[in-house]
Amino acid sequence: MMQGVSIGPFCTVGSAAKLGHGCQLHPGSHIFGNTELGEHCILMTGAVVGDDLPGRTVIGCNNIIGHHALVGIKCQDLKYKPGDECFLDVGDNNDIREHTSIHRSSKSSDRTVIGDNNLIMGSCHIAHDCKDYAHTAGAIVVHQFCRIGSFCFIGGGSVVSQDVPKYMMVTGERAELRGLNLEGLRRRGFTAAEEQNEELAHIPAVGSMVQSIRDSFAENRRGICKFRYWTSS
Template sequence: MYRVSKLRSSTIALSSVLSLTRFSSSFSESSFVHPTAIVHPNAVLGQGVSIGPFCTVGSSAKLGNGCRLNTGSHIYGNTELGERCVLMTGAVVGDDLPGRTVMGSNNMIGHYAIVGVKCQDLKYKPGDECFLDVGDNNEIREHTSIHRSSKSRDRTVCERAENVIFCRVIGNNNLIMGSCHIAHDCKVGNNNIFANGTLLGGHVVVGDHAHTAGATVVHQFCHIGSFSFIGGGSVVSQDVPKYMMVSGERTELRGLNLEGLRRHGFTSTEITSLRTAYRRIFMPVDEDVRGFEERLAELEQDEKLANVPAVCYMAQSIRDSFEESRRGICKYRHWTSS
């Protein structure tokens, strides 16, 4: 059993901290809790946890082994951190709301980042459960804000382990640079890079290996396809299909994200096939009077290209963007072969 220590807190107003003590009721001898930290006795701390000066850990918090809270960082509400998570100075994780915030292992939350707090959506009703579930190995840099869902149990990307289903709003291995914002009900996959000042509106869906340059703004309900690239200062108001590169004040397709495809191991055959498919859809010859839908259907029936999985994924990504609840794809220039 772990030894329990309680310190006097004469310098703190007792009326505001009746349920708090300076130490957790359960921590190992190798853990460190600074005397000025306030840790609720019901909080659960794993082995080797380090809690620095002026930190706060709430009653329902669970910290995995090796977590580290730097000066002035705080964990509120029903919040669970996996192993070896780090909160930098001023970081806040969780909120005293129904629902919960769950983070996997090896996540870093930067200076003054805010993760798992109440959304900024007027349709959220006080008392409703709201959630944020984050995977492993994410780096969330300074002044970033990531909000909980606006609707009860609005979570996707489910995985099953030991007969329990875990759902994640943000996947694994994402780099979210400084001053980014991920709003309510977003779904973010794995291995994405959001450069400084990237702003995602509510209900945005991002695939895997997408990359935004700085000061990118994405309109609510848009979908950003896997392996896509968004140029700096862009305003995305419609879907970006898989493998595409877009930019502009109102984004236009600028071609395939060729450099990104090469870096992620796409073969020369796959890239050549994708380029051929792109030209057929978006760069018809002068005399081609067929409509967009006809060109896309013809591509899907092409015996050679239809056997290349990457081409099929791209075509399906484009087609999905025109479903009833979707916003269509970004504008594209009607290039010709001349």
């Protein structure tokens, strides 16, 4: 039995929903479908979590779902077949700000995944089947068939029309490669040896990056962003 849960006026909690201890639902927030909230989650006014669809939405602990955010709803992929299961997994300690939309996967064999300790800023849209570690600045646009590699950084205002390989930093209208995301890699615990070692081919992180680049040139892929040197201007 749940304990310490607070549910404000004009809220909806579906019959299949599960709430962890200490959850707070502010007035006018809603939980639908097969949805599970971990302990101490907060839904701000107007937030909607889950959808009456096959599959499920799982939210970890200590998450804040901002005002009028939509989390775990139907994807916008026209290939999605009504009746198919679709999934969203969200980790712990995430701050999902106002008017954000996070969609479930487009097929039962995949899922949308949000990890831990993320700040997802206001009006951000995370589409179906997205996952991996990536740092994106504000007002970016990503073409629907592009892949954003793990641990990369995308500069503010960028328009990404080709794949961004793992560990890279890109920016610009039609985003261009500007080098490795060195600061981001250090923050994620990558060592200097992984960045500088002469026998690079034997380092797992480098092998993963090379495979990411190879995958971008596979059949029906869009290639990778072009490279451009930083300038002093």
